Amino acid sequence: MRQVPIKSPGIPGMRDSMTSRLARTVGSARAAYADTRDAFYCALSREMFAYASDPCVRQWYDENRAISMWNAEPLCAATALAALAGAPALEIGAYVGGVTIALCRGIEAHDKRTSRSLSPREPVPRLISMEKGGSHTAHPRLPSSDILADWRRNLEEFGFSGAVHLIEGNFGADANVRECANRLNGAKLNLLCIDADGKVDWALNHIARHLAPGAVVIVDDYASSMFDDKSSITRPVVDRLCELGYLERWGLLSGQTWVGCTGADIAKLGFNSVFVTRARDQTEISIGPARRSRARNVFLRWITTRRGASGVMTPG
Ligand SMILES: C[S@@+](CC[C@H](N)C(=O)[O-])C[C@H]1O[C@@H](n2cnc3c(N)ncnc32)[C@H](O)[C@@H]1O
Numbered sequence: 001m002r003q004v005p006i007k008s009p010g011i012p013g014m015r016d017s018m019t020s021r022l023a024r025t026v027g028s029a030r031a032a033y034a035d036t037r038d039a040f041y042c043a044l045s046r047e048m049f050a051y052a053s054d055p056c057v058r059q060w061y062d063e064n065r066a067i068s069m070w071n072a073e074p075l076c077a078a079t080a081l082a083a084l085a086g087a088p089a090l091e092i093g094a095y096v097g098g099v100t101i102a103l104c105r106g107i108e109a110h111d112k113r114t115s116r117s118l119s120p121r122e123p124v125p126r127l128i129s130m131e132k133g134g135s136h137t138a139h140p141r142l143p144s145s146d147i148l149a150d151w152r153r154n155l156e157e158f159g160f161s162g163a164v165h166l167i168e169g170n171f172g173a174d175a176n177v178r179e180c181a182n183r184l185n186g187a188k189l190n191l192l193c194i195d196a197d198g199k200v201d202w203a204l205n206h207i208a209r210h211l212a213p214g215a216v217v218i219v220d221d222y223a224s225s226m227f228d229d230k231s232s233i234t235r236p237v238v239d240r241l242c243e244l245g246y247l248e249r250w251g252l253l254s255g256q257t258w259v260g261c262t263g264a265d266i267a268k269l270g271f272n273s274v275f276v277t278r279a280r281d282q283t284e285i286s287i288g289p290a291r292r293s294r295a296r297n298v299f300l301r302w303i304t305t306r307r308g309a310s311g312v313m314t315p316g
Contacts, residue, residue, distance in 0.1 A: 015159065018060050019105065023113035025050070026083040030113075036084060036214065036261065037250045043080040051076060064105075067154050068098020069142060069195075070220070074253040075102045078193065078218060081259070082106025085190040085216040086114065087126035090180070092171045092203050093196030093220075094131040096142065096150040097158075103127055103193065104160040124187045125165035128180060130196075132170050171196060177206050188212035195220035198230030201237040208246070208262075208269040215262045217247060222258035231256075241269070 029042035050057040051072055061072050061079075068075060078099055082089060083106040094100045107126050111117070133148040144150045148168060155161040165183055167176050189211050194203050200219055211217075219238055221230035238258055241247040246269045249260045 014056065014060075018056070019109050019112055021050075021057075022047075022079065022083055022105065022109040026080060026109060027113045030084060036216070040077075040081060040084055040216075040250065040259075043084065044077050047076040047080050048073065063158075064098060064101050067096055067101070067142070069095060069139075070098055070102075070257075071254060074218075074220075074257045075099070077253050077257070077259065078102040079106040079109075081216045081218065082191055083109040083113070086110035086116075087191075088124050088184060088187050088189055089127045089191035089193070090189050090207065090210075091127065091129045091193045091195075092207075093194065094129040094151055094166075095136070095195075096144050096147060097129075097154040099193060099195065100127070100129050100151070100155065100164060101158045101160060103191070104155075104158070104163050107163075124185060125183055127164045128167060128183055129164050130167045130169075130171040130176060130180065132196075133168055172199075172202055172206065180206075181210065184210050189215055191216045191218075193218040193220075198233045200234050204237075204241070204246075205270055209267050211262045211266045213262055213264045213266055215266070217258075217260050217262060219258040220256065222256065223252065224256050234258075 025046050026039075026043045029039045029046065033039040033042055047057075051061055052058075061075055064075050064079075065072055070078070075098070079102045082103045087107050087110070089103055089107060091100055091103060104127060111126075129151075131147065131151060133146075135145045135147060137143045137145055148166075151166070152161065155164060167179050167183075169176050171177075187210075189207070192207060192211060192215060194200055194217075196203065198221055219234060221234050222238055223235060224231040238247060238249075242249050242260070245263045246266055247260050248263055249258065251259055253259060
Protein backbone atom coordinates (compact mmCIF):
# COMPACT_ATOMS: atom_id res chain seq x y z
CA MET A 1 0.00 0.00 0.00
CA ARG A 2 1.37 3.40 -0.96
CA GLN A 3 2.00 5.56 2.09
CA VAL A 4 0.68 9.03 1.31
CA PRO A 5 -0.55 11.42 3.97
CA ILE A 6 -4.22 10.98 4.76
CA LYS A 7 -6.44 13.99 4.44
CA SER A 8 -6.08 15.33 7.98
CA PRO A 9 -4.14 18.57 7.57
CA GLY A 10 -1.33 19.46 9.97
CA ILE A 11 -1.05 16.04 11.62
CA PRO A 12 2.12 14.42 10.19
CA GLY A 13 2.26 10.64 10.41
CA MET A 14 -1.39 10.48 11.40
CA ARG A 15 -2.22 7.58 9.11
CA ASP A 16 0.52 5.44 10.57
CA SER A 17 -0.30 6.27 14.17
CA MET A 18 -4.04 5.78 13.62
CA THR A 19 -3.47 2.43 11.94
CA SER A 20 -1.22 1.33 14.83
CA ARG A 21 -3.84 2.51 17.35
CA LEU A 22 -6.56 0.51 15.59
CA ALA A 23 -4.30 -2.54 15.33
CA ARG A 24 -3.68 -2.37 19.10
CA THR A 25 -7.39 -1.95 19.92
CA VAL A 26 -8.44 -4.87 17.75
CA GLY A 27 -5.43 -6.97 18.78
CA SER A 28 -6.26 -6.66 22.48
CA ALA A 29 -9.95 -7.43 21.82
CA ARG A 30 -8.88 -10.50 19.83
CA ALA A 31 -6.57 -11.61 22.64
CA ALA A 32 -9.31 -11.18 25.25
CA TYR A 33 -12.02 -13.11 23.39
CA ALA A 34 -11.63 -16.35 21.46
CA ASP A 35 -15.02 -15.83 19.84
CA THR A 36 -14.87 -13.40 16.87
CA ARG A 37 -18.30 -11.96 17.64
CA ASP A 38 -17.27 -11.13 21.22
CA ALA A 39 -13.97 -9.68 20.01
CA PHE A 40 -15.88 -7.54 17.50
CA TYR A 41 -18.26 -6.07 20.07
CA CYS A 42 -15.34 -5.38 22.41
CA ALA A 43 -13.39 -3.61 19.61
CA LEU A 44 -16.48 -1.70 18.46
CA SER A 45 -17.27 -0.36 21.94
CA ARG A 46 -13.64 0.77 22.31
CA GLU A 47 -13.72 2.46 18.88
CA MET A 48 -16.99 4.24 19.70
CA PHE A 49 -15.55 5.40 23.04
CA ALA A 50 -12.41 6.66 21.26
CA TYR A 51 -14.63 8.40 18.68
CA ALA A 52 -16.47 10.20 21.49
CA SER A 53 -13.42 11.11 23.56
CA ASP A 54 -10.39 11.50 21.27
CA PRO A 55 -10.46 14.42 18.73
CA CYS A 56 -7.98 12.65 16.42
CA VAL A 57 -10.13 9.53 16.23
CA ARG A 58 -13.23 11.65 15.70
CA GLN A 59 -11.53 13.51 12.85
CA TRP A 60 -10.37 10.21 11.31
CA TYR A 61 -13.89 8.79 11.23
CA ASP A 62 -15.56 12.12 10.36
CA GLU A 63 -13.40 12.44 7.24
CA ASN A 64 -14.57 8.97 6.30
CA ARG A 65 -18.19 9.80 7.10
CA ALA A 66 -18.04 12.87 4.85
CA ILE A 67 -17.73 10.61 1.78
CA SER A 68 -20.11 7.87 2.90
CA MET A 69 -23.85 7.34 3.13
CA TRP A 70 -23.13 5.48 6.39
CA ASN A 71 -22.92 7.15 9.79
CA ALA A 72 -20.16 6.80 12.39
CA GLU A 73 -21.30 3.59 14.12
CA PRO A 74 -21.44 1.31 11.06
CA LEU A 75 -18.25 2.91 9.70
CA CYS A 76 -16.45 2.18 13.00
CA ALA A 77 -17.89 -1.34 12.82
CA ALA A 78 -16.79 -1.94 9.21
CA THR A 79 -13.30 -0.69 10.08
CA ALA A 80 -13.06 -2.90 13.18
CA LEU A 81 -14.48 -5.93 11.34
CA ALA A 82 -11.94 -5.59 8.53
CA ALA A 83 -9.19 -5.21 11.13
CA LEU A 84 -10.37 -8.44 12.75
CA ALA A 85 -11.06 -10.51 9.63
CA GLY A 86 -8.45 -9.22 7.18
CA ALA A 87 -8.18 -9.89 3.46
CA PRO A 88 -9.33 -10.90 1.00
CA ALA A 89 -12.53 -8.91 1.25
CA LEU A 90 -15.30 -8.05 -1.20
CA GLU A 91 -17.54 -5.00 -1.25
CA ILE A 92 -20.66 -4.91 -3.44
CA GLY A 93 -22.02 -1.38 -3.99
CA ALA A 94 -19.25 1.10 -3.23
CA TYR A 95 -20.80 4.43 -4.30
CA VAL A 96 -18.07 7.09 -3.89
CA GLY A 97 -15.90 4.96 -1.61
CA GLY A 98 -16.88 5.65 2.02
CA VAL A 99 -17.09 2.02 3.13
CA THR A 100 -14.25 1.14 0.74
CA ILE A 101 -11.99 3.47 2.77
CA ALA A 102 -13.23 2.00 6.08
CA LEU A 103 -12.44 -1.52 4.85
CA CYS A 104 -9.00 -0.43 3.53
CA ARG A 105 -8.15 1.13 6.88
CA GLY A 106 -9.24 -2.00 8.70
CA ILE A 107 -7.31 -4.34 6.40
CA GLU A 108 -4.21 -2.17 6.78
CA ALA A 109 -4.53 -2.44 10.58
CA HIS A 110 -5.06 -6.21 10.28
CA ASP A 111 -1.87 -6.50 8.21
CA LYS A 112 0.01 -4.42 10.76
CA ARG A 113 -1.22 -6.47 13.70
CA THR A 114 -0.39 -9.75 12.00
CA SER A 115 2.94 -8.35 10.70
CA ARG A 116 1.96 -9.03 7.14
CA SER A 117 3.60 -6.82 4.54
CA LEU A 118 2.23 -6.21 1.08
CA SER A 119 4.36 -7.74 -1.64
CA PRO A 120 4.87 -5.54 -4.73
CA ARG A 121 2.69 -7.81 -6.88
CA GLU A 122 -0.13 -9.19 -4.77
CA PRO A 123 -1.54 -12.33 -6.45
CA VAL A 124 -4.95 -11.74 -4.84
CA PRO A 125 -6.27 -8.20 -4.23
CA ARG A 126 -6.69 -7.37 -0.52
CA LEU A 127 -10.07 -5.81 -1.36
CA ILE A 128 -12.31 -6.10 -4.42
CA SER A 129 -15.06 -3.50 -4.90
CA MET A 130 -17.94 -3.97 -7.35
CA GLU A 131 -19.78 -0.82 -8.40
CA LYS A 132 -22.00 -0.18 -11.39
CA GLY A 133 -21.29 3.56 -11.56
CA GLY A 134 -23.51 6.18 -13.18
CA SER A 135 -24.73 9.21 -11.28
CA HIS A 136 -26.85 10.03 -8.24
CA THR A 137 -27.33 13.77 -8.39
CA ALA A 138 -30.49 13.69 -6.25
CA HIS A 139 -28.79 12.47 -3.07
CA PRO A 140 -29.37 15.22 -0.46
CA ARG A 141 -25.99 15.05 1.31
CA LEU A 142 -23.65 13.25 -1.06
CA PRO A 143 -24.64 13.80 -4.71
CA SER A 144 -22.43 12.46 -7.48
CA SER A 145 -22.54 13.16 -11.19
CA ASP A 146 -19.91 10.46 -11.84
CA ILE A 147 -19.79 7.79 -9.13
CA LEU A 148 -16.72 5.94 -10.44
CA ALA A 149 -14.69 9.15 -10.95
CA ASP A 150 -15.58 10.28 -7.40
CA TRP A 151 -14.69 6.81 -6.05
CA ARG A 152 -11.24 7.02 -7.70
CA ARG A 153 -10.62 10.55 -6.45
CA ASN A 154 -11.56 9.65 -2.87
CA LEU A 155 -9.40 6.53 -2.88
CA GLU A 156 -6.50 8.67 -4.13
CA GLU A 157 -7.08 11.36 -1.49
CA PHE A 158 -7.12 8.81 1.32
CA GLY A 159 -4.02 7.08 -0.06
CA PHE A 160 -5.59 3.74 -0.97
CA SER A 161 -5.87 3.87 -4.74
CA GLY A 162 -3.43 0.99 -5.25
CA ALA A 163 -5.00 -1.17 -2.56
CA VAL A 164 -8.36 -2.04 -4.16
CA HIS A 165 -9.35 -3.82 -7.35
CA LEU A 166 -12.47 -2.16 -8.76
CA ILE A 167 -14.86 -4.20 -10.91
CA GLU A 168 -17.01 -1.73 -12.79
CA GLY A 169 -20.57 -2.56 -13.77
CA ASN A 170 -23.43 -4.70 -12.53
CA PHE A 171 -22.22 -7.20 -9.91
CA GLY A 172 -24.45 -9.91 -11.40
CA ALA A 173 -23.24 -9.59 -15.00
CA ASP A 174 -21.53 -12.79 -16.18
CA ALA A 175 -18.26 -11.05 -17.06
CA ASN A 176 -18.07 -9.41 -13.63
CA VAL A 177 -18.89 -12.62 -11.76
CA ARG A 178 -16.11 -14.32 -13.76
CA GLU A 179 -13.66 -11.49 -13.11
CA CYS A 180 -14.32 -11.67 -9.38
CA ALA A 181 -13.67 -15.44 -9.41
CA ASN A 182 -10.52 -14.99 -11.52
CA ARG A 183 -9.15 -12.31 -9.20
CA LEU A 184 -9.73 -14.48 -6.14
CA ASN A 185 -8.11 -17.43 -7.91
CA GLY A 186 -9.35 -19.94 -5.34
CA ALA A 187 -8.69 -17.78 -2.26
CA LYS A 188 -11.57 -17.65 0.22
CA LEU A 189 -13.06 -14.32 1.28
CA ASN A 190 -12.78 -13.39 4.95
CA LEU A 191 -15.22 -10.50 4.67
CA LEU A 192 -18.19 -9.58 2.48
CA CYS A 193 -20.00 -6.25 2.62
CA ILE A 194 -23.21 -5.82 0.59
CA ASP A 195 -24.78 -2.40 0.11
CA ALA A 196 -26.16 -2.30 -3.43
CA ASP A 197 -29.69 -2.81 -4.73
CA GLY A 198 -31.15 -5.02 -1.98
CA LYS A 199 -30.80 -8.22 -4.03
CA VAL A 200 -28.73 -10.01 -1.41
CA ASP A 201 -29.93 -13.41 -2.56
CA TRP A 202 -28.56 -12.79 -6.03
CA ALA A 203 -25.26 -11.56 -4.65
CA LEU A 204 -24.89 -14.54 -2.32
CA ASN A 205 -25.71 -17.01 -5.06
CA HIS A 206 -22.62 -15.82 -6.88
CA ILE A 207 -20.36 -15.20 -3.93
CA ALA A 208 -21.16 -18.04 -1.50
CA ARG A 209 -18.66 -20.45 -3.06
CA HIS A 210 -15.88 -17.89 -2.49
CA LEU A 211 -16.68 -17.34 1.20
CA ALA A 212 -14.70 -18.96 3.99
CA PRO A 213 -16.72 -20.57 6.80
CA GLY A 214 -16.87 -18.03 9.62
CA ALA A 215 -16.28 -15.11 7.23
CA VAL A 216 -17.66 -11.77 8.39
CA VAL A 217 -20.78 -10.62 6.50
CA ILE A 218 -22.20 -7.07 6.58
CA VAL A 219 -25.54 -6.38 4.87
CA ASP A 220 -26.91 -2.86 4.79
CA ASP A 221 -30.63 -2.05 4.49
CA TYR A 222 -31.66 -5.13 6.44
CA ALA A 223 -34.11 -2.87 8.24
CA SER A 224 -34.93 0.64 7.15
CA SER A 225 -37.95 2.87 7.43
CA MET A 226 -36.52 5.13 4.70
CA PHE A 227 -35.58 2.44 2.18
CA ASP A 228 -38.38 -0.05 2.54
CA ASP A 229 -37.92 -1.00 -1.13
CA LYS A 230 -34.57 -2.60 -0.23
CA SER A 231 -35.22 -3.90 3.28
CA SER A 232 -38.44 -5.64 2.23
CA ILE A 233 -36.43 -7.92 -0.07
CA THR A 234 -33.21 -8.05 1.98
CA ARG A 235 -34.58 -8.96 5.39
CA PRO A 236 -36.61 -12.12 4.53
CA VAL A 237 -33.66 -13.53 2.58
CA VAL A 238 -31.13 -12.92 5.35
CA ASP A 239 -33.52 -14.30 8.00
CA ARG A 240 -34.16 -17.44 5.97
CA LEU A 241 -30.46 -18.02 5.37
CA CYS A 242 -29.97 -17.77 9.13
CA GLU A 243 -32.73 -20.33 9.71
CA LEU A 244 -31.00 -22.67 7.26
CA GLY A 245 -27.62 -22.19 8.96
CA TYR A 246 -25.87 -20.53 6.02
CA LEU A 247 -25.56 -17.29 7.99
CA GLU A 248 -25.30 -16.58 11.71
CA ARG A 249 -26.61 -13.29 13.05
CA TRP A 250 -24.52 -11.22 15.46
CA GLY A 251 -26.69 -8.13 15.55
CA LEU A 252 -27.79 -4.87 13.94
CA LEU A 253 -25.90 -1.59 13.68
CA SER A 254 -27.85 1.67 13.89
CA GLY A 255 -31.00 -0.45 13.64
CA GLN A 256 -30.33 -0.96 9.93
CA THR A 257 -27.12 -2.79 9.05
CA TRP A 258 -26.99 -6.56 9.66
CA VAL A 259 -23.73 -8.06 10.89
CA GLY A 260 -22.92 -11.72 11.22
CA CYS A 261 -20.84 -14.52 9.81
CA THR A 262 -21.10 -17.44 7.42
CA GLY A 263 -21.97 -20.94 8.58
CA ALA A 264 -19.83 -24.02 8.02
CA ASP A 265 -21.73 -25.03 4.84
CA ILE A 266 -21.75 -21.63 3.17
CA ALA A 267 -19.99 -22.93 0.05
CA LYS A 268 -22.97 -25.22 -0.61
CA LEU A 269 -25.33 -22.29 -0.97
CA GLY A 270 -25.69 -21.59 -4.65
CA PHE A 271 -27.58 -22.29 -7.78
CA ASN A 272 -27.82 -26.03 -7.30
CA SER A 273 -28.77 -26.23 -3.64
CA VAL A 274 -30.64 -23.32 -2.15
CA PHE A 275 -31.93 -20.87 -4.69
CA VAL A 276 -33.09 -17.66 -3.18
CA THR A 277 -33.35 -15.18 -6.02
CA ARG A 278 -36.65 -13.80 -7.15
CA ALA A 279 -35.81 -14.41 -10.78
CA ARG A 280 -38.65 -12.24 -12.02
CA ASP A 281 -37.10 -9.22 -10.26
CA GLN A 282 -33.72 -9.46 -11.97
CA THR A 283 -34.57 -7.19 -14.85
CA GLU A 284 -31.25 -5.36 -14.95
CA ILE A 285 -29.01 -8.36 -14.35
CA SER A 286 -27.73 -10.36 -17.29
CA ILE A 287 -27.44 -14.10 -16.96
CA GLY A 288 -25.95 -16.49 -19.50
CA PRO A 289 -28.08 -19.03 -21.44
CA ALA A 290 -27.07 -22.07 -19.33
CA ARG A 291 -27.79 -20.29 -16.10
CA ARG A 292 -30.96 -18.78 -17.55
CA SER A 293 -32.54 -22.19 -18.13
CA ARG A 294 -31.44 -23.39 -14.69
CA ALA A 295 -32.80 -20.17 -13.19
CA ARG A 296 -36.09 -20.72 -15.00
CA ASN A 297 -36.40 -24.30 -13.68
CA VAL A 298 -35.62 -23.23 -10.17
CA PHE A 299 -37.97 -20.30 -10.47
CA LEU A 300 -40.74 -22.65 -11.55
CA ARG A 301 -39.99 -24.80 -8.50
CA TRP A 302 -39.99 -21.66 -6.40
CA ILE A 303 -43.43 -20.53 -7.43
CA THR A 304 -44.88 -23.98 -6.74
CA THR A 305 -43.17 -24.60 -3.40
CA ARG A 306 -42.50 -21.15 -2.00
CA ARG A 307 -42.88 -20.57 1.66
CA GLY A 308 -44.11 -17.32 3.13
CA ALA A 309 -42.84 -14.08 1.67
CA SER A 310 -39.15 -14.86 1.60
CA GLY A 311 -38.84 -16.72 -1.67
CA VAL A 312 -36.11 -18.80 -0.05
CA MET A 313 -36.28 -22.49 -0.64
CA THR A 314 -34.97 -25.37 1.35
CA PRO A 315 -32.43 -27.66 -0.38
CA GLY A 316 -33.75 -30.22 -2.83
C1 LIG B 1 -26.25 2.76 -0.94
S1 LIG B 1 -25.01 2.97 -2.13
C2 LIG B 1 -23.54 2.42 -1.32
C3 LIG B 1 -23.09 3.40 -0.27
C4 LIG B 1 -21.70 3.14 0.21
N1 LIG B 1 -21.60 1.89 0.95
C5 LIG B 1 -21.19 4.28 1.05
O1 LIG B 1 -20.27 4.08 1.84
O2 LIG B 1 -21.67 5.41 0.91
C6 LIG B 1 -25.37 1.67 -3.24
C7 LIG B 1 -24.41 1.57 -4.39
O3 LIG B 1 -24.62 0.33 -5.03
C8 LIG B 1 -24.51 0.50 -6.42
N2 LIG B 1 -25.28 -0.57 -7.06
C9 LIG B 1 -26.61 -0.75 -7.04
N3 LIG B 1 -26.96 -1.85 -7.72
C10 LIG B 1 -25.81 -2.38 -8.19
C11 LIG B 1 -25.51 -3.51 -8.99
N4 LIG B 1 -26.48 -4.33 -9.42
N5 LIG B 1 -24.21 -3.75 -9.29
C12 LIG B 1 -23.22 -2.94 -8.83
N6 LIG B 1 -23.45 -1.85 -8.08
C13 LIG B 1 -24.72 -1.57 -7.76
C14 LIG B 1 -25.07 1.89 -6.68
O4 LIG B 1 -24.57 2.42 -7.90
C15 LIG B 1 -24.60 2.64 -5.46
O5 LIG B 1 -23.40 3.29 -5.70
